[in-house]
Amino acid sequence: MASVHFDWKKSSDTVVLPASNSYSDCAAKLSDDILISNIRWFIIFRWGVIGALILIHVIALLVPDTLIQFRVIEENNWPITITLILGIANLFYIYALNSSNPGKFNTPSVNLWLQIIIDLICLSVVVHFIGSTATPAPFFYILHIALACIFFSTLESLLVALLVSAMYTLVLLIEYSFAGQFFITLSVDPAIVQNGKTKNHMLFWMIALDILFFTVWYLVSRLSLVVRAHEHQLAEAYKRINQAQHEKDQYAVLMTHQLKSPLDAIRSKINLIKGGYCGEVPEEIKDTLLKIDRRATNMAGLILDLLRLQRLKETCSCSAETKPVDIQETVLKCIDKLTPVINTKNITFNISVDPFIYNGIPDQIEILVENIIANAITYSHENGSVEITSNISKKGKNTTLTITDHGIGIDSDDLPNIFNEYFYSPRAASHNKATSGIGLSIVKIAAENNYLNIDVTSEPDKGTAFTVVFPKVQFPFTTEKTKSSSVLDSSLQQQ
Numbered sequence: 001m002a003s004v005h006f007d008w009k010k011s012s013d014t015v016v017l018p019a020s021n022s023y024s025d026c027a028a029k030l031s032d033d034i035l036i037s038n039i040r041w042f043i044i045f046r047w048g049v050i051g052a053l054i055l056i057h058v059i060a061l062l063v064p065d066t067l068i069q070f071r072v073i074e075e076n077n078w079p080i081t082i083t084l085i086l087g088i089a090n091l092f093y094i095y096a097l098n099s100s101n102p103g104k105f106n107t108p109s110v111n112l113w114l115q116i117i118i119d120l121i122c123l124s125v126v127v128h129f130i131g132s133t134a135t136p137a138p139f140f141y142i143l144h145i146a147l148a149c150i151f152f153s154t155l156e157s158l159l160v161a162l163l164v165s166a167m168y169t170l171v172l173l174i175e176y177s178f179a180g181q182f183f184i185t186l187s188v189d190p191a192i193v194q195n196g197k198t199k200n201h202m203l204f205w206m207i208a209l210d211i212l213f214f215t216v217w218y219l220v221s222r223l224s225l226v227v228r229a230h231e232h233q234l235a236e237a238y239k240r241i242n243q244a245q246h247e248k249d250q251y252a253v254l255m256t257h258q259l260k261s262p263l264d265a266i267r268s269k270i271n272l273i274k275g276g277y278c279g280e281v282p283e284e285i286k287d288t289l290l291k292i293d294r295r296a297t298n299m300a301g302l303i304l305d306l307l308r309l310q311r312l313k314e315t316c317s318c319s320a321e322t323k324p325v326d327i328q329e330t331v332l333k334c335i336d337k338l339t340p341v342i343n344t345k346n347i348t349f350n351i352s353v354d355p356f357i358y359n360g361i362p363d364q365i366e367i368l369v370e371n372i373i374a375n376a377i378t379y380s381h382e383n384g385s386v387e388i389t390s391n392i393s394k395k396g397k398n399t400t401l402t403i404t405d406h407g408i409g410i411d412s413d414d415l416p417n418i419f420n421e422y423f424y425s426p427r428a429a430s431h432n433k434a435t436s437g438i439g440l441s442i443v444k445i446a447a448e449n450n451y452l453n454i455d456v457t458s459e460p461d462k463g464t465a466f467t468v469v470f471p472k473v474q475f476p477f478t479t480e481k482t483k484s485s486s487v488l489d490s491s492l493q494q495q
Contacts, residue, residue, distance in 0.1 A: 035109060043097075082122050146220045452471075
């Protein structure tokens, strides 16, 4: 038995790149949407750094000799001080990003610049205490240069590189100059004092690291420009693809409308002949007319599915009106609409659905449920049975609606593709020659627009179960529940 989970949650953090072919436009700073996305990533990364500093402080308390071996002396509790500063700053960044109203001094660019400046100051303190020349700590400056090349324009990233160079130079001057001799007693690098490093050594490190800083800035900024140019080209290509798809859909709808009118005329003429309004016709012609009518009915269903699919594509959850939907009543309504088909195949329905309310787009949820039930009927055998059940998790406020048939089932290789447009497996085509491959595509779009997930479990020749997951449902009062249950029971008795 194969099982697949389908998740169509729409991401609220989707980044839309502005389309441009200009190389100078690519050199400009990123849009606010992209900056906000990068800021959130930067904040998460900083929590990791804070965790590392807390670990250093814990090691200093438990086994201080271990840190001394790595030339790190935890004097004056500098790790915990830096940790507190970064932690408070991180909370401030999050507040400014999520809770504070945007303003002249509260923009993503200002937020990011503030983060970089505070981080560089804290990193300079860490470099001073760990060692500006005896440890690889200064190489962490390179990270900020690389991030600036990604986040900012070329000119702004150059300013960050200059700021890094200035701060590292200041750290070296404090450690080596006469004015910094007072602070040398706090240094975490006693080897510097003992060995009497010369100013030539300081100049060597300053020049070597500055060359490295600006080399990294040049390389990463060039690469960043190339990546941004490719991103803009991809965005433009994606826009053209969407436009072509939209034009194709519009053409399909136009052709569908053009086919609908003559098809309706053909069906009406056939019905007149079948009703005897055009005189007696031979049995052979009646059989031919029945075949034509059957094909015309299938084509009318395909046209209806195409129009319904296009209408759902043009409807998004942000513009459609959402209302509380009683899922139990929706199930009963769909079964009532499908009663002629149910009676034709003599399908028995076993329904056990508790009343619950979901806030969604009513007509789309009805289409979703109706299509899944119709699918279960279509691919069930004659005199088969279909179960519709619900499972309420009041603690998590999630509820599932499961529609299970005992029909032909779905092959495991075909299961991941069942929601693709115009897809139908050989097994489905042999059982139902009139299939269009659109019904489950309609289900997919309706589920996406209503933020619903679907789990599908199937086994060939055993049957298929569609489980629709409704998040954040509401429950009616007990009296309403009793009333709904009685309505459900009476509806089942009518079946």
